[in-house]
Amino acid sequence: PYWMSHAFEDLETKDGPSEWKKVLQRWVTLERALKFPSGKGPAYTISRKHRPDHINTWIQSGREVVPPIKDVATFSWSWKQWWATLQPPQRRDDNTSKLKRLALGIDSWADLRKGGVNGFYSIISGLSWW
Numbered sequence: 001p002y003w004m005s006h007a008f009e010d011l012e013t014k015d016g017p018s019e020w021k022k023v024l025q026r027w028v029t030l031e032r033a034l035k036f037p038s039g040k041g042p043a044y045t046i047s048r049k050h051r052p053d054h055i056n057t058w059i060q061s062g063r064e065v066v067p068p069i070k071d072v073a074t075f076s077w078s079w080k081q082w083w084a085t086l087q088p089p090q091r092r093d094d095n096t097s098k099l100k101r102l103a104l105g106i107d108s109w110a111d112l113r114k115g116g117v118n119g120f121y122s123i124i125s126g127l128s129w130w
Contacts, residue, residue, distance in 0.1 A: 014128045034115035045118040052078040
């Protein structure tokens with residue numbers, strides 16, 4: 001779909017560590033497995049709870065304008081908080097900010113198995129900004 005090719009081209013141009021290309025490849029694999037959904041609503045939307053304001057602003061601009069990030073430390077902290085809230089509860093550790101590595105069934109990942117323009121794309125885009 002058009003949105004995916006446009007998004008991939010944009011994200012592919014970002015500078016980053018060698019792992020960045022692997023992240024993008026895995027994202028494409030996820031979207032393909034989900035059949036590149038184009039729906040709207042909760043079934044296709046990553047939770048807004050703790051979503052960084054910069055990502056909200058970007059979405060409201062039609063995903064065209066990345067707002068300037070003046071304080072990278074604050075943005076990265078808020079992105080990580082959002083990421084943590086999207087994780088299955090079993091992965092969260094209330095005593096630290098680290099996530100546990102666990103082998104979980106596919107149903108545990110329902111909140112993250114959301115493709116399309118309102119899905120995992122928002123997570124990947126926010127990650128690409130810092």
